[in-house]
Amino acid sequence: MDGPELDPWLRAQRARARVVIGGVGIDPIRQDELHAVIADAVATQRQRIILNANARAIALARSLSTFRAALNAADIVFCDGYGVLFAARFLGATLPERITYADWVHPFARFSQECGLSWYFLGAAPGIADAAAARLRALYPGLNIVGTHHGYFDRAGSENEAVIARLNAARPDVTFVGLGMPIQELWIQRNAARLDTRVLLSAGACFDYLAGRVRRGPRWMTDHGLEWLARVLIEPRRLLWRYSVDNLAFLRIVLAQKLGGKGRSALQ
Ligand code: UDP
Numbered sequence: 001m002d003g004p005e006l007d008p009w010l011r012a013q014r015a016r017a018r019v020v021i022g023g024v025g026i027d028p029i030r031q032d033e034l035h036a037v038i039a040d041a042v043a044t045q046r047q048r049i050i051l052n053a054n055a056r057a058i059a060l061a062r063s064l065s066t067f068r069a070a071l072n073a074a075d076i077v078f079c080d081g082y083g084v085l086f087a088a089r090f091l092g093a094t095l096p097e098r099i100t101y102a103d104w105v106h107p108f109a110r111f112s113q114e115c116g117l118s119w120y121f122l123g124a125a126p127g128i129a130d131a132a133a134a135r136l137r138a139l140y141p142g143l144n145i146v147g148t149h150h151g152y153f154d155r156a157g158s159e160n161e162a163v164i165a166r167l168n169a170a171r172p173d174v175t176f177v178g179l180g181m182p183i184q185e186l187w188i189q190r191n192a193a194r195l196d197t198r199v200l201l202s203a204g205a206c207f208d209y210l211a212g213r214v215r216r217g218p219r220w221m222t223d224h225g226l227e228w229l230a231r232v233l234i235e236p237r238r239l240l241w242r243y244s245v246d247n248l249a250f251l252r253i254v255l256a257q258k259l260g261g262k263g264r265s266a267l268q
Helices: 008-017 031-044 055-063 066-074 082-090 101-115 128-139 158-170 183-194 206-213 227-234 236-260
Strands: 019-021 024-026 049-055 076-079 118-123 142-150 174-178 201-204
Touching: 019 055, 019 082, 019 236, 024 055, 024 076, 024 128, 031 055, 031 076, 031 082, 031 101, 031 118, 049 055, 049 066, 049 183, 055 066, 055 082, 055 236, 066 183, 076 183, 082 236, 101 128, 101 206, 118 128, 118 158, 128 206, 142 158, 158 183, 174 206, 183 201, 227 236
Parallel strands: 049 076, 049 201, 118 142, 118 174, 174 201
Antiparallel strands: 019 024
16 A cells, blocks of 8 residues: 655554554554654655544445545544544554644644744635634734635536646645545545645644634543534534444444454555
């Protein structure tokens, strides 16, 4: 799965200890290491695709092979859910921590401020990415957000070309793509080679949180494996069915893997 384009550090890192759950490889990477990978990509001008996996991603990857392939072709897949963290432990492997956008975006903003990394936001309803950028600029003066674009465009035709041209004109170091799973991962994979940006991140609903359009659950839930439940309680009509189906599928995948004894197997 590791292509020749990966640098030695990344190749060694992935070969050493990728944790495989439901056929998806997840890197045991901490937040500070993620920052180092991103800074290195910008310094060496090498493009990196950095995706994230939670229970929903593992469930989706089982039924959608193109999504699974996109995850496994990424340079880094970090753990973004307690479900995945607990499942790894249950399967006899170790992931160091869970990194989730709604929290991580703040330390990453401070890091980017210090290193002078420029950002671009692509995704969410019109106005939301702008509001998210305005909020972050107010919190972190000097944070260089060089452009935004909403996420409701025709991804197959001339609108897609216009979005790419606009992003390329801004030449951001880091691009957050928040189109939801699996659209964002597939969009990144299909368009990455034409994007003049060093780091591509799949940001989910991050802009909605930053803009205050969607409330986030209380800490006692989000820090203890109940982010999904908080999301369901806040947006039941949209998310109840989704999380019921996905969490059940995830449980089934993890149990089947445990019974099959494949906690740290190679990518399938
Ligand atoms: N979205 C978008 N374009 C689309 C579909 C969705 O920009 O065609 C945005 C949507 O407005 C929201 C985000 O993608 O901001 C997805 O949110 P969701 O909660 O579904 O994503 P998750 O975090 O679960 O991946």
